[in-house]
Amino acid sequence: MNKIRVISKKDIEAHLNMLDAVRAVEETYVLNSEKEIVLFDTVFYDFEEGKADMDIKSGTVDKAGIFGFKLMSWFGENAKNGMETLVGNIMLYDRKTGSPLALLDGSSITGMRTGAAGGIGTKYLARKNSEEILMVGAGNQAPYQIAAHLMLLDGIKRVYVYDAMSYESAVKFCETIKEKLFNDFLSRFADNPQFFNELMKKYDIEFNPVDDIENAVKKADIIITATPSRKPMIMKEWLKPGTHLTCMGADMVGKQEIDENIFTVARVFTDDIEKTSKTGEMEIPIKKGLFLKSDIICEIGKVIKGENPGRLSDNEITLFDASGLAAQDLITAKELLSKANQNNFGVVVEL
């Protein structure tokens, strides 16, 4: 007889905070750079092109004692019925016995761990005196990126928000982002007043929508991209020395957010060399022969461990190319399961 813990979206929203996600993703990155993670083949199926698809990403993290998967579906028509378009779940299993351990909502963990991933890349690579962030893309993922970045960085004064689809989206985003940061991220630290107060100050800064991306890129110290773009929006000539780019959008063949020539001048780091070279932002520069897999400095896990210094000077352009690892979900889920076992949230059921 097996007992598993079911952890709902509501539980996750109440109990998983961005610090948990950062801890889990840093652990993942270190394990990944130590070759301690095995990812299995992804299963992908297009139910109806452009309308509905699903994928199953699975893998094992022997050192963490778990294996498991995340199944995520995208059903575009759900929006018409007021339902979420992205649904799915994560399951964890005991690596020693194969027994199922936990079933968790997938979309809420994905949002947090992706925000954490971007924030970590920037924390280790951007100039310490960075003050201005340009957020490219005002979609679902943008609040997570901003929440993680502002939490992990000190001294940020201003965030510019650009949306390629419409300036109005960027305007609307800037009008509501503070409330969102307070409600969805800050509130989860209510039990830690000192951290809460520090974070509140970090979240209480200027958010400016921008229409002219070239001008915004020229000012930005840090650029985050999180869009489904298939053509470059940011040109190499616009970048000032010392800029850091965190590219989160490209996670499958054909996606591209930035000028491929940026790869000829940047110091490039990734979450996973094999994966990003095939499906990350660097896929196209590699295919065009502008960049080689061997030009990658290293996986970010080595920078986290101190085995690589990351940025070498304030004049360099640095780039973090992340296409996401299922192990981030598994380890974040494991972190949350430990918390749930301690604090008894979620529901334990017999399976």
Add this chain to the structure above:
Amino acid sequence: MNKIRVISKKDIEAHLNMLDAVRAVEETYVLNSEKEIVLFDTVFYDFEEGKADMDIKSGTVDKAGIFGFKLMSWFGENAKNGMETLVGNIMLYDRKTGSPLALLDGSSITGMRTGAAGGIGTKYLARKNSEEILMVGAGNQAPYQIAAHLMLLDGIKRVYVYDAMSYESAVKFCETIKEKLFNDFLSRFADNPQFFNELMKKYDIEFNPVDDIENAVKKADIIITATPSRKPMIMKEWLKPGTHLTCMGADMVGKQEIDENIFTVARVFTDDIEKTSKTGEMEIPIKKGLFLKSDIICEIGKVIKGENPGRLSDNEITLFDASGLAAQDLITAKELLSKANQNNFGVVVEL
């Protein structure tokens, strides 16, 4: 917010009976022969060769309104700790919205649907005047095969049981099988006294262990194989005219239970042409050039629908080669979920 129903092994053992499984598997076979089932690529991972592995089999059955997967692990060392070696689960999702519908224990459904599959193949292909069955293999799957066969066939008088590993296993199996049939299969029909009484008579027959497989094959009207064998145990010369074989063991490359020459004389049916030609009992005869994929008469679904007569005379040798479809699990799970929604077993939890 999603609500899903969790249906435990205990629930399944109390509520899923062999008739439900037969109904679900017949539905699967018909849908499969109508090309209404899409199976995705299988994910397989060997944690430690010969000690632990896992696979994820997934697919969609649009006509049944569901998609989903079965994840099964085998952890050989579990036996030492008194735990089951085969563990895993099935999950169903709504094909219209992607929402998760149910989480079910996997091993108990697998056992039932595999028993049902074998019984169905034999029901449609064996001579109606068959009286003697030879069960080859006295492992986990044998009771399921026997339970389904005796339920679906009329006039069976005797079951011979052969185990290639040890005669003692066959003896022990025959000593305990009736109790097992009564406790694990018959008891689930307590609410249907007429069917219960008929089935009790069908289960209350002779079970004889055999040491000499050649002699048993010569007598048998029906031969069921359910072993992990990698070399033939049954030779073509031993078969009498009119024999039917249901081969359940071969489900991956390299497995073989019967003489490949049997394929040169038998009328051969399968659960799925593509799958059995690659991983079923026919894999080796095809590779040796003794049998062609085009020699397959048809998928059993066409026989169930009446589009193919199946057996043509009492003198023919017929063969049902089944290597199993994940859709059998999904549709059996769906059948059980409907029953659970009606009779309110299992636990509904928020996800």
